[in-house]
Amino acid sequence: MDPYGHELRSLVLKGVTTDDQRTELGRGAYGRVFPVKYCDMICAAKEIHSVLVEGVGQGVMQQTIKSFLEECRRCSELRHPNVIQFLGVYYPSFAGAGGALQLPVMVMEMMANSLTALVHKHNIPTHIKFSIVHDVSLGLRYLHSHDPPIVHRDLSPNNILLTTHYVAKISDLGVAKVIDDSRKKMTKVPGTIDFMPPESLADNPSYGSPMDVFSFAGIVLHTFNQEWPSPCESVKLDNETRKPVALSEVERRQKYIDKLTGEAEALKPMVLDCLEFDPKMRPTIRVVCEQIQARKDDCNTKRGFSQDVITLHQQVEHLHQQVQQKNIEIARVKNENEDLKQNLGSSRSFTTASHRDLKPVEKPISEEQQKTSTLKPDAPPLMPILPSNRYCLEWTQLAHLPYPMYDAFVAVQGKKVYVAGGRSPIENAKHQVYVYDVNADQWDQLPPSGHYQGIPQIVGGKLTIIGGRLSATNIMTNRVSTLDRTSQSWTSYYPDLISVRSKPGVVTHLQHVIVAGGLNDNETPVVQNDIEILNWTENLQWRKVSINLPVPMWGFTPTISNDNLLIVGYCDDVMEHCRNAFMIPINEVTSKGQTDGALHAWVPLTSATHWRTALIPNSCPPVTIGGDDDDFSPTASIKYSDDTKCVDRGRKVASLTSPRCAAAVAAISDNAIIVLGGYTKGDTWANAKKSSITTVELAQAKLMY
Structure with missing residues (x-):
């Protein structure tokens, strides 16, 4: 029972921490929102404005707090993927006008x-x-x-x-x-x-x-x-x-x-x-x-x-909320055990319920939900991949790649993962385009696009391959090919690039396709540092961006993290693979109002610890997978960092099943990733090619008890 007579004990969280600055995320008439950490999750906390309870009289103060707690109670009863997820309340110390006073703070899931x-x-x-x-x-x-x-x-x-x-x-x-x-x-x-x-x-x-x-x-x-x-x-x-x-x-x-x-x-x-x-x-x-x-x-x-693409994240958010609620229930059981120990003054371990037996509330799953599930029907529920020591990755081996492959590029659309442009000891493999069906756990071959070392992307719901080399002549190209699903042939639905580019960095953001760097000369390859952008909703022409890359680069996969364009691990103009990392606000790239030479907009980050590491697409904070260490020995580390000035020098949160480098990573949802191919020995290019693998594995986050 809290001091104001509300039976909200079961909603009270322990172990909530905040930074000293309590950076403000938002403000309203009744309170403000700031970030907190609970169970190693970054959450949003809403507190009452102190002015509403200071010097207003005991009756008004209690009524204000009562209304706030009533909101908490009401929110605790709601479970829907389109209603913000309430996690609980906590009581930080607050010195009011009448002495020490504890005001309740509501904790909710963090939104972008x-x-x-x-x-x-x-x-x-x-x-x-x-x-x-x-x-x-x-x-x-x-x-x-x-x-x-x-x-x-x-x-x-x-x-x-x-x-x-x-x-x-x-x-x-x-x-x-x-x-x-x-x-x-x-x-x-x-x-x-x-x-x-x-x-x-x-x-x-x-x-x-x-x-x-x-x-x-x-x-x-x-x-x-x-x-x-x-x-x-x-x-x-x-x-x-x-x-x-x-x-x-x-x-x-x-x-x-x-x-x-x-x-x-x-x-x-x-x-x-x-x-x-x-x-x-x-x-x-x-x-x-x-x-x-x-x-x-x-x-x-x-x-x-595809309807699968549009509705997928509804199901993901619902599962995410179930997992968060389970975490809260486990934490409460542990807190109750600690309270019992303290109250009875005993060293015995009192357990009111085993947290191993706690299960999320069972929800009936409709036929439509089963169809839109990203995993096979008999697979366990997805868990969110969180940067926490409480989670490990549970790996499941899937159907192997048709050929051993590394340095491949992937695109994801719903339950389909498209792979193109990888290196392989099998010469013909690099010319092929493959699709993996997650539910069926099988690979199929698509018609060749006519150019390899291009980058697959989903643009406007369509599978598109950008740039590369023409398969017939090996000449670099500016071709942009789009798969016509009806005829199963490649067409010129979107305009071609301004410049020829092989292995550029490509990323999509809302209605924009951003293509950066790459190789552009057939005789003596020249590494580019310029950027082109296409607004596919307008379906007009590519335009050059006045902000260039910080250095010429190719063979990298940029990603969007917290409204920033992030680059880590690329090949430079002397064909060496670099560990440097850079970041720039995505708006500075997509905006049309830039000025020439604004290179200062790129922020250099602390160099990554590994070479040829892979980034989980759109991970925030950035999560890196595998790579070569200083001795060119592939590692199995999976790392994240909540420091905006570095990438993979943070905490190791999980591991691959075995060391590998230059693997392709596809995020099939917020909750699961697929890691494809890679190589296991990287001291020379010959050994990398020879040690490339066909292994494909699915990673799901599993709570460690």
Whole structure:
């Protein structure tokens, strides 16, 4: 029992730590958010503003804390992949005006961004916009279907948070209310005025789920137009009579509705219905979900997106939440054991429940969920790969590569892993393109693209191979080939590069494809340091970026980590493999407003400890796998670092099953990776080629008890 009479003991966390600065992540009217660490997980913590409880009287202070704890209790009951995951509360010491006072702090999962920030920073592709608003509608449907129903009352872009894979989650339920028959009235809603329905501004407003439906229309306008939908004044002067005339809610937002064009135009009827003045005339969120799903499917079909790709991370987030909850339950059992020992003054070990027996709450899995699972149906649930000593990687050997291979490049789309361009002792192997089906655990061969040493990427939902050498002549090329899945042939769907490039670094970010460096001369290979970029949603031409690479380089795989473009391990202009690492904010590369010669934007990081190491794509913090040590002996180490100034000099968190170097790594979800090929002896190129392997292994994180 906490000091204020709430039975929240089971929600209290122990072992939560924070840095001295308590860096602020966000701020609202009632509190601020800062990072904390719990069970070696970086989490977000929300605390009450101290000014709300200092010098306000005992009654007001207790009521403020009571309301905050009520939010915690409510959040603890919610489990949905599109609602922020509550982890618990903790009580740091705080010196108030009346003496020592402990204020509760809410701990939640850490998110990468808010919808407001994403819209402000990036030009978002249409398919991601559809995915975001659909996620929000699913989260609202869950809240409205809760028993009893929950109304958010302050739905705005500031309260929509996003994972690194742009899965949207509803947060900040501080002003949410439970609907029951005895409570249909309320005081004026403290919300974001531009997204609030007219009934919430009445003197004695009634509330219900239509409030959130109205606000959701504003979310749609904000997301698709990428600007804040500020309504005009509620009255205007008639041009003839010069008398004030009341405007409808639709008229107040008409200019934003008119901007819904292209594929978003199909959402106009739904938005108009959601903005009805009369709450009874608005559709239910269930109807809204169905309408958005239909429009989203149309968009994905037109652009060639697989439903597996679009829905995959929904399942991943749900499993991630289950694992987090299990971690919390285990930690609580341990805390209870410690409390029992201290209270009874005994050295005996009292165990109220074995943490080995704790299991996540069983959830029924639908046929649709089974189809979208990234692993075989009989595989255990995925665990998040976390930088923690509490986790190890459990390896499963999969079907071998068709040929031994190293220095290969991979692209992932849902349950498919595409491999191209690798070196092999089998000469013909480098000309081939292969696809691995994770569920079927089998390899298939695709038609050759006509150029090898090119980089496979998924661009706009399509398998594309960029650059390389022409198979027929061995001449370097600027070709960009795209697989037509219907005819199973390669076409020129996207424009060719400006420059010929073999083995460049390639990465995609939202609607951009970034191609950097590579070799560009057939007689005497010259290593490039320039960068080209394509906005595939515009399907125009490649353009040169004014910011060059820090040094000429080739044969590397860049990645995006925490909104930064990260490079580690590359070949330089004298054909030596380097351990240097560099980082630059991705916006500085994708922005069109750069100035020439802005090389200072690259930040040199502490050199990696290994050569030819692989990065887990989009890992944050960066996670490196394998590589050669100083003696050119392959290592099995898997490392991460939460220091932004270094890459793999951090903690070793796991190991490969055996040492290997120049392996290809594919992240098939947030929870599992596939490691393909590599070599086991790297003192010479001949030995590397000779010791290349066909091994393919799946890594899943497993909790160590």
